[in-house]
Amino acid sequence: MECPECQSTHINKNGQKKGKQNYMCVECGRQFIDCYETYRGYSDELRDECLKMYVNGMGLRAISRVKKVHHTTIINWVKQVGKLLPDSYSPEKFLK
Ligand SMILES: [Zn+2]
Incomplete structure (x- = not known):
């Protein structure tokens, strides 16, 4: 969870x-x-x-550096994917 305005996590x-x-x-x-x-x-x-980088074993901070996406944003995405496919997480299927 982070602020959409200033990216602070102080919410x-x-x-x-x-x-x-x-x-x-x-x-x-x-x-x-x-x-x-x-x-x-x-x-x-x-x-x-x-998400593909994440399931391929890259760390959140590494992805964050390469893609210039805040790592908490990536965590949120991972959580959302986890919610969609709670039991059998199949990233290839989900990510096409
Ligand atoms: Zn803010």
């Missing part, structure tokens, strides 16, 4: 909005909702490339 919960968890960045005051910020600024292609 506080800020109540619920329309049934979704609302968050507020402590650093810059930006408010945002869970699930909204993860894809912001990154294409599906870039996400898939990062």
Whole structure:
């Protein structure tokens, strides 16, 4: 979880909005909702490339360096993929 504005991970919960968890960045005051910020600024292609590198054994920080994606963003993607395929994670199938 990081701020879509300043990428700070200093985030506080800020109540619920329309049934979704609302968050507020402590650093810059930006408010945002869970699930909204993860894809912001990154294409599906870039996400898939990062996930492929991850399942091929590259470390998060190495991917972060090569792709210039914050490592917490990659962790969020990995978690989302894990949620989609909780039991038999088949990255080739998912990533085409
Ligand atoms: Zn912020």
